[in-house]
Amino acid sequence: MTKRKPSDAHEPVEAPDHLPKPVADVWREIVASNDLVGKVDRVALETYCTLTARLREARGRIEDEGMVVTDTRGKVIPHPALAVERSTAEQIRVWGDRFAPLVKPTRKSGYIADATARTITEAKHLHGARFAGPVAALKTLAWMIDEAQRDSMEALQKAMTTTVPQYLKACAELQVTPASIPGVGVPAAVPAEGDAPADESKPEGASVTDFQARARARRSG
Structure with a gap:
């Protein structure tokens, strides 16, 4: 009995040799578009x-020969490939999105997302597959905050009570410095005996109202 090599799980799925060329071509297209590897x-x-x-073959014949053809009796009839096209399309539709090409979403650049990405890049302890999931989740939260700013005041206000706290918690768990979010502070450290007390004056833009105003300005600009 032949054992599979561990590396097989990361190798592309090759088309079987017995497949006709048109089928093998489709196989390679699907494997490439879906990044299919392993089992x-x-x-x-x-x-x-x-x-x-x-x-594809049926559609090619229809395109080359037309929608109608003449049968053996000289009668004009719909091209037989039309029935093949319709039947095959229905069968493919049954499969749904199982092997449909993946559509990878693109995300707009944003202050929080960009700052978070830079912080993660500098955090060497997060490098490696072990933290891939948590890091991806943190980046998503940062992107959601930027999207809320671009969306509306209502979305921004909701993010301040839901997404932002989750973002800060994720940063703390991953031990990275969160991007500066006006209106969201971190607990101040207690000064040691003899140290000068920390400046408790309100920094510019440190309120939710200021945060909303900046977001409004970015959208209008």
């Missing part, structure tokens, strides 16, 4: 690729 239902993937290749 995958090859029978299901082969079936899906075969259907897709068949659909």
Whole structure:
């Protein structure tokens, strides 16, 4: 019995040799667009690729020969490939998004997201696969704060009571310095005996109102 190598889980899924070229081409397209590696239902993937290749062939014939053709009796009839196209499209639709190309979302640049990304890059203790999940979650929270600023005052006010506290908590758990968010402070350290008391004056832009005003200015600008 042949054992699979551990590296197989990270290798691309190669098309079987017995596949016709059109089907193999679809296989490679799907694997590349979905970053498929390692274990995958090859029978299901082969079936899906075969259907897709068949659909393309039917559409190609219709494009080359037209929507109607003449039968053996000289009668004009719909092209038989139309029925193949319709039937195959229905079968592919049943599969849903199982092997549909992934659409990777793009995120707008924002102050909180950019500052958080720089902080994470500088935090060497977060490098490695172990912290990939928590780091991704922190970046998402930072992006959500920026999106709230771009959206509306209502969204921003909601973020100040939900997303922002979650963001600060995640920063604390990952031991990174959070991006400066006006209106959101961190507990002040208790001064040691003999030290001068910390300046308790309110810094500029340290209220929720100031935060909202800045967000409004960014949107209008």
